[in-house]
Amino acid sequence: MKDRSHWLPLAQARAPFWAGVDLGGTNIKVGLVDDDGRTVAFHTEKTLVEQGPEDVCRRMGEAVHTVAALAGVAMSAIPRAGLGTPGPQDLKAGFIIRAGNFPGFDGFNVRDRVSHHAGLPVTFANDATAAGFGEHWIGAGKRLESLVLLTLGTGVGGSIVIGETTLDGANSHASECGHIIVDPAPTARKCPCGQPGHLEAYASAKSLVAMAREAIDSGRAPALAGAVAGGEELTPELVWALAKGGDQPAGTLVDEVARWLGIGITTLLHTLDPAILLLGGAMTFGGEGDPVGKAFLGRIRSEVQSRAFKLLAERTPIDFATLGGDAGYVGSAGMARAEHRRLHPTDA
Numbered sequence: 001m002k003d004r005s006h007w008l009p010l011a012q013a014r015a016p017f018w019a020g021v022d023l024g025g026t027n028i029k030v031g032l033v034d035d036d037g038r039t040v041a042f043h044t045e046k047t048l049v050e051q052g053p054e055d056v057c058r059r060m061g062e063a064v065h066t067v068a069a070l071a072g073v074a075m076s077a078i079p080r081a082g083l084g085t086p087g088p089q090d091l092k093a094g095f096i097i098r099a100g101n102f103p104g105f106d107g108f109n110v111r112d113r114v115s116h117h118a119g120l121p122v123t124f125a126n127d128a129t130a131a132g133f134g135e136h137w138i139g140a141g142k143r144l145e146s147l148v149l150l151t152l153g154t155g156v157g158g159s160i161v162i163g164e165t166t167l168d169g170a171n172s173h174a175s176e177c178g179h180i181i182v183d184p185a186p187t188a189r190k191c192p193c194g195q196p197g198h199l200e201a202y203a204s205a206k207s208l209v210a211m212a213r214e215a216i217d218s219g220r221a222p223a224l225a226g227a228v229a230g231g232e233e234l235t236p237e238l239v240w241a242l243a244k245g246g247d248q249p250a251g252t253l254v255d256e257v258a259r260w261l262g263i264g265i266t267t268l269l270h271t272l273d274p275a276i277l278l279l280g281g282a283m284t285f286g287g288e289g290d291p292v293g294k295a296f297l298g299r300i301r302s303e304v305q306s307r308a309f310k311l312l313a314e315r316t317p318i319d320f321a322t323l324g325g326d327a328g329y330v331g332s333a334g335m336a337r338a339e340h341r342r343l344h345p346t347d348a
């Protein structure tokens with residue numbers, strides 16, 4: 001993601017440095033950031049999950065040494081690393097629980113093994129939570145006392161950051177905003193977690209594709225049907241492209257996702273009253289700079305206006321996140337920094 005031309009020159013950086021590791025199903029991203037969260041080196045490689053947890057952890061630990069060497073920073077100038085992985089997790093114990101994309105990882109102590117190979121203490125985090133912390137540290141939530149981030153991708157991730165604290169919960173299952181109930185009806189869509197009516201069943205890339213498939217099958221989306229018949233893959237990007245071209249059924253699908261998000265977000269505003277609510281991830285339709293992204297955000301806001309307390313609807317900004325694919329490693333590094341400062345208050 002971050003190529004060399006975007007790295008901060010070491011002479012301009014402020015020590016100490018913090019390593020952030022973002023473990024995804026396809027790629028591992030590792031960045032080294034300075035004490036202001038600015039990237040001084042970045043490395044990415046394939047996860048190759050089939051090689052097993054020990055191998056993946058060894059390569060993540062070694063990648064911390066790689067970014068230190070790329071930046072020309074001594075390991076002794078890095079007090080701690082952060083590691084973000086998909087959930088669900090047992091954050092206190094240091095492992096991933098029943099993660100379908102990570103066979104063999106259940107109960108394997110990724111935190112301690114990465115720590116061993118990196119030679120550093122490691123702060124273990126949920127990847128969605130880490131992304132929110134990154135936005136809080138240097139992104140769209142900078143200098144605000146709290147935020148909620150919804151990451152719209154294959155699923156719907158959630159992050160709740162209050163002050164320097166992320167909300168993890170007693171069982172590491174807090175901030176799972178994708179699984180709040182938005183539709184209690186018996187006809188509700190089933191969430192990938194197995195339960196019906198959750199936000200993720202309406203607002204993820206997977207659910208948009210499912211809804212688009214239904215629109216095609218019922219004859220409501222002839223342009224989409226034509227594109228798919230012509231060999232195009234049915235993806236959120238295809239729906240986006242057609243909506244951008246003025247196809248009304250595609251626009252309606254984007255609108256429908258926005259409406260469900262507005263319903264879910266209303267609950268989050270009433271529960272948490274965050275200083276800002278952010279939307280990130282791959283499925284944001286080009287964001288503010290794209291007419292579809294702009295309409296998407298507008299529709300979410302208007303749904304919130306029609307359902308939330310007037311004061312909250314008026315005062316809570318609902319915006320796109322700004323760190324993109326860097327949010328995970330930057331946030332993991334930031335969480336490592338925050339933990340270090342908690343453990344060693346005299347160093348800060």
Ligand SMILES: [Zn+2]
Pocket residue numbers: 178179191192193194195198200
């Ligand atoms: Zn669910």
